[in-house]
Amino acid sequence: MPLSARGRRIAGDLRGATPGVSPGVLGCEVVRHDELCVGCGRCVSACPTGAMRQDEWFDPAQLFSAPAGTGRGALAAALRRIARHQPSGPFRVPDRVRTFRRILFSADLCAGCGACVRACPTGAVEASPVPVGDAEVAARGLVPAGVGT
Amino acid sequence: MGDVVTAEAGTRALLCECAGTMGRNLDFDVLERELAAPAVTVERRAMWCGREAKGRLVELLELGDAAGRLLLVGCSSDFAARRLQGLTDRGLRLESADIREGCSWVHGDAREAVTDKALRIAEAAIRFPARQQRRVAPRPSANRVAVVGGGVAGAQAAVELARMGHPVDLLERRPFIGGRATAIGAVFPTGDCGPCLPATAAQSGVRKCLYRNVALDHPNLRIRRRTTVQSVSGRAGDFTVQVRGLPEMVGDECIDCGLCEEACPVPGPGGQPTAIAGEAYDGRVLRSIDLDSCTFCGACAQVCPVDAIELTPAAELEELHVGAVVIATGCEPAPGHLVTHLGYGRSHVMTQVELAKKLDSWQEQSWQGRAPARHLVMIQCAGSRDQRRLPYCSRLCCMIAIKHAIRLRELFPEMRVTICFQELRTPGARDETWYLAARRAGVEFVRGSPAAVQIDGDGRPLIELEDIGAAELRRLRPDLVVLSTGLVPAEESVEVARLVGAPLDGDGFVAQLDAKNRTTETRADGVFVCGSASGPKTIAECITDAAAAAARVHDYLTSGGRQDVCAATVDAAACVGCGACVDACPFGALGLVDREAGTLRPAGVRPDAQVAVVDADVCRGCGICAASCPELAITHALDDETLLSRLRLVAGGVESPVVGFTCAECAAATFNLSGQRRDRYPERVRLIELPCLGRLSALHLVEAARLGASGVFLAGCVEGRCHYQRGDTSAAEQVILARDLVTQMGRVMPIEQWHLCAVDHTGIGHRLRSFCDRVDEPQAGATARFAAADGARGSASPVGTR
Numbered sequence: 017m018p019l020s021a022r023g024r025r026i027a028g029d030l031r032g033a034t035p036g037v038s039p040g041v042l043g044c045e046v047v048r049h050d051e052l053c054v055g056c057g058r059c060v061s062a063c064p065t066g067a068m069r070q071d072e073w074f075d076p077a078q079l080f081s082a083p084a085g086t087g088r089g090a091l092a093a094a095l096r097r098i099a100r101h102q103p104s105g106p107f108r109v110p111d112r113v114r115t116f117r118r119i120l121f122s123a124d125l126c127a128g129c130g131a132c133v134r135a136c137p138t139g140a141v142e143a144s145p146v147p148v149g150d151a152e153v154a155a156r157g158l159v160p161a162g163v164g165t
Numbered sequence: 166m167g168d169v170v171t172a173e174a175g176t177r178a179l180l181c182e183c184a185g186t187m188g189r190n191l192d193f194d195v196l197e198r199e200l201a202a203p204a205v206t207v208e209r210r211a212m213w214c215g216r217e218a219k220g221r222l223v224e225l226l227e228l229g230d231a232a233g234r235l236l237l238v239g240c241s242s243d244f245a246a247r248r249l250q251g252l253t254d255r256g257l258r259l260e261s262a263d264i265r266e267g268c269s270w271v272h273g274d275a276r277e278a279v280t281d282k283a284l285r286i287a288e289a290a291i292r293f294p295a296r297q298q299r300r301v302a303p304r305p306s307a308n309r310v311a312v313v314g315g316g317v318a319g320a321q322a323a324v325e326l327a328r329m330g331h332p333v334d335l336l337e338r339r340p341f342i343g344g345r346a347t348a349i350g351a352v353f354p355t356g357d358c359g360p361c362l363p364a365t366a367a368q369s370g371v372r373k374c375l376y377r378n379v380a381l382d383h384p385n386l387r388i389r390r391r392t393t394v395q396s397v398s399g400r401a402g403d404f405t406v407q408v409r410g411l412p413e414m415v416g417d418e419c420i421d422c423g424l425c426e427e428a429c430p431v432p433g434p435g436g437q438p439t440a441i442a443g444e445a446y447d448g449r450v451l452r453s454i455d456l457d458s459c460t461f462c463g464a465c466a467q468v469c470p471v472d473a474i475e476l477t478p479a480a481e482l483e484e485l486h487v488g489a490v491v492i493a494t495g496c497e498p499a500p501g502h503l504v505t506h507l508g509y510g511r512s513h514v515m516t517q518v519e520l521a522k523k524l525d526s527w528q529e530q531s532w533q534g535r536a537p538a539r540h541l542v543m544i545q546c547a548g549s550r551d552q553r554r555l556p557y558c559s560r561l562c563c564m565i566a567i568k569h570a571i572r573l574r575e576l577f578p579e580m581r582v583t584i585c586f587q588e589l590r591t592p593g594a595r596d597e598t599w600y601l602a603a604r605r606a607g608v609e610f611v612r613g614s615p616a617a618v619q620i621d622g623d624g625r626p627l628i629e630l631e632d633i634g635a636a637e638l639r640r641l642r643p644d645l646v647v648l649s650t651g652l653v654p655a656e657e658s659v660e661v662a663r664l665v666g667a668p669l670d671g672d673g674f675v676a677q678l679d680a681k682n683r684t685t686e687t688r689a690d691g692v693f694v695c696g697s698a699s700g701p702k703t704i705a706e707c708i709t710d711a712a713a714a715a716a717r718v719h720d721y722l723t724s725g726g727r728q729d730v731c732a733a734t735v736d737a738a739a740c741v742g743c744g745a746c747v748d749a750c751p752f753g754a755l756g757l758v759d760r761e762a763g764t765l766r767p768a769g770v771r772p773d774a775q776v777a778v779v780d781a782d783v784c785r786g787c788g789i790c791a792a793s794c795p796e797l798a799i800t801h802a803l804d805d806e807t808l809l810s811r812l813r814l815v816a817g818g819v820e821s822p823v824v825g826f827t828c829a830e831c832a833a834a835t836f837n838l839s840g841q842r843r844d845r846y847p848e849r850v851r852l853i854e855l856p857c858l859g860r861l862s863a864l865h866l867v868e869a870a871r872l873g874a875s876g877v878f879l880a881g882c883v884e885g886r887c888h889y890q891r892g893d894t895s896a897a898e899q900v901i902l903a904r905d906l907v908t909q910m911g912r913v914m915p916i917e918q919w920h921l922c923a924v925d926h927t928g929i930g931h932r933l934r935s936f937c938d939r940v941d942e943p944q945a946g947a948t949a950r951f952a953a954a955d956g957a958r959g960s961a962s963p964v965g966t967r
Binding site for chain 1: 739741742743744745748767768769770771774775793794795796797798863864867868870871894898901902905906907909910911912
């Protein structure tokens with residue numbers, strides 16, 4: 017899938033990335049930890065390929081998995097105290113409710129650039145670099161990416 | 166920064182019996198006994214606002230901090246503030262626990278229950294105080310004002326300010342001041358030339374002629390022509406404005422001979438024949454060179470008999486330190502592409518602005534008895550009041566058309582002049598006489614607006630329209646069509662507004678702080694707006710508006726800053742730097758900065774992550790940021806712990822309480838007035854006052870559910886009229902979250918948001934009583950009714966058992 021103009025611009029700002037390359041070649045595997053996510057959407061605006069998407073749903077389960085000691089944890093704890101049964105699932109919220117909105121990640125769209133990792137303030141997006149052999153790098157004409165920490 | 170006040174000397178509760186009016190249902194002996202605690206002194210009086218008690222308050226005032234924190238347990242803070250104004254003006258700091266309008270006066274005779282509620286209200290205020298801060302936001306440090314735009318409004322504002330004693334820089338992009346008014350010719354309602362200068366000398370009220378007098382000559386006033394704003398930095402009250410001034414090039418030696426204009430070989434901008442041009446201004450014809458078209462060939466300098474022209478192209482940059490900025494950049498005629506459907510761009514079709522320019526040259530034709538057209542049709546609202554083009558009414562076009570029509574009939578009595586209109590709007594002073602004069606002058610008025618202007622084979626316009634007055638289809642074949650196009654914000658307006666951080670309204674004009682009573686202020690602190698920059702205005706309105714703005718600026722620069730606002734603070738150890746608060750703050754008081762090395766940070770947050778900070782000088786203390794923070798990292802004056810503790814205490818001691826969160830502005834006024842009318846409602850209604858509903862987050866609503874509340878209502882200002890701009894919408898979002906979360910946990914707790922203003926006080930008692938009745942109804946029915954009442958949200962259906 018070719019990158020959009022905005023995608024090329026974002027990718028161009030990344031260390032080691034070459035604007036215009038096709039996805040999947042930039043080298044790291046992105047893993048999301050939903051329990052750490054506050055739903056601010058910074059990864060969404062950083063993502064060049066649209067692999068990160070903020071949808072219109074709010075998932076109480078995500079809130080319940082938040083670690084104790086955090087602010088989300090406090091809200092989750094308050095909810096647990098009033099709970100008569102388990103939450104039934106995500107519910108739809110209007111556009112203007114920004115915080116806690118669910119972020120969806122589509123691995124097949126991911127270019128592995130690591131922009132989301134850099135953008136995420138809470139460490140909810142993690143990337144592990146996939147080792148790429150030197151020969152392969154040379155063959156593709158790429159500089160090995162220092163992306164993805 | 167002031168210091169946060171702590172209650173080291175304890176709390177002094179001033180228990181007031183309000184002259185016995187609360188004895189019916191309050192047991193003051195119980196209150197006095199129960200409120201007393203190790204750090205709490207209770208002083209009970211029959212009436213704390215009586216003369217004798219005021220003497221005691223003076224004593225406490227003189228004791229200062231040693232008197233401890235003073236808390237009046239009696240009437241509402243609004244009422245206390247009014248009764249004790251003399252003392253508060255002298256520095257008495259008195260908090261209030263409202264057991265009168267909020268308790269005794271609105272409840273029945275159930276003495277025990279009402280006393281218990283009063284006790285809880287008083288204890289919540291005593292034990293869980295909001296943070297107070299004795300600080301004054303810094304006063305504007307510069308006395309100087311920059312007025313951007315030297316049109317009618319800008320010049321008037323600048324002169325008013327100069328006369329009030331402020332040094333003023335009047336920045337005008339063009340070589341001349343006077344703005345669009347100089348291009349118009351005769352104007353309504355006076356029928357003479359556009360701008361008269363505001364008098365700067367001692368003869369106030371005397372009109373001065375822009376063309377005859379020495380321009381504006383007040384010693385405080387510095388006029389910078391050919392000057393534009395490059396950047397604005399600094400904070401409100403202390404701006405640094407960088408301006409770029411183009412060189413004059415034509416010096417004072419100029420004797421107005423005009424040889425340079427004849428010599429210039431380069432065409433100027435906008436159809437101007439030469440790059441060097443003159444305009445009647447300041448008692449002479451002032452010549453200026455358009456730098457964009459000038460080729461610096463030197464022809465003009467060569468022919469100048471007095472060597473007044475010096476071709477030095479370097480622009481000068483200068484920094485001005487000002488306390489306030491006034492945007493007076495005005496408006497401009499709508500671009501022609503908006504009215505191409507009405508034939509604009511073809512021959513025989515022009516705008517009113519173009520007609521105005523032609524009228525001067527047509528005067529000569531009229532003397533020769535030659536009319537430029539036999540039939541002229543004006544089309545009103547061309548492109549205006551049209552959702553696809555300009556959605557608003559530009560207000561001036563009707564009068565401009567009438568003025569031109571009268572002038573045309575005067576010049577060419579045999580010319581037929583028709584005005585096609587949807588509605589004629591002539592609401593200004595004496596405007597109706599102009600309309601009647603136009604009728605007398607024989608101008609034909611046709612109600613109906615054509616959808617298009619066609620051009621036939623001969624190149625003549627053909628207009629088909631439905632004449633609504635005569636209920637028939639009419640075909641007009643005029644020789645000339647004049648389009649009354651609307652007015653749009655000047656380009657510079659948008660640019661200047663962006664530089665100073667003043668937001669624009671939906672139509673692109675500079676947004677007024679308040680459409681009703683703060684029309685000359687913008688949402689950016691220290692930035693003011695006057696004239697057509699905030700919407701099209703007549704010359705008379707511009708002058709009034711400018712004077713009003715000048716008075717506001719003077720007040721801003723000379724009065725003290727905002728007082729006693731306890732700014733929110735961010736706990737860097739809990740902030741993850743997501744930026745939700747930055748987006749939420751209506752005042753731009755928050756920003757993200759790089760985290761200092763070595764500071765504590767929440768687990769999982771990278772060392773190089775950013776952290777939010779509050780600018781205490783800008784913060785107004787609404788608490789919207791604290792509510793929007795997913796990590797609860799922001800501490801407001803009424804922090805989460807205090808608020809939740811108050812909630813637990815106040816909502817306790819009663820079966821299924823109804824919890825009401827009220828804002829301290831419109832809702833407080835409503836409830837206080839209602840209380841003074843003694844409009845009764847059940848004791849189980851428990852009110853918690855917040856500075857603004859924006860302070861409320863889903864967490865507080867969930868806590869209310871935990872406390873067994875049978876219903877919750879949020880009472881705030883009228884929709885869109887929140888005193889903190891976005892508090893009501895922020896609360897509405899939290900209500901949506903809380904409602905779904907509570908429902909998903911299997912609870913039924915209706916949450917309603919009410920928009921009140923003080924005139925609603927007559928109905929609020931009834932509203933509370935009916936709300937209490939409704940939440941008591943059988944579950945299924947209640948849910949259905951709340952879902953229906955809500956309209957927008959119908960998904961609250963799967964309800965568990967209670």
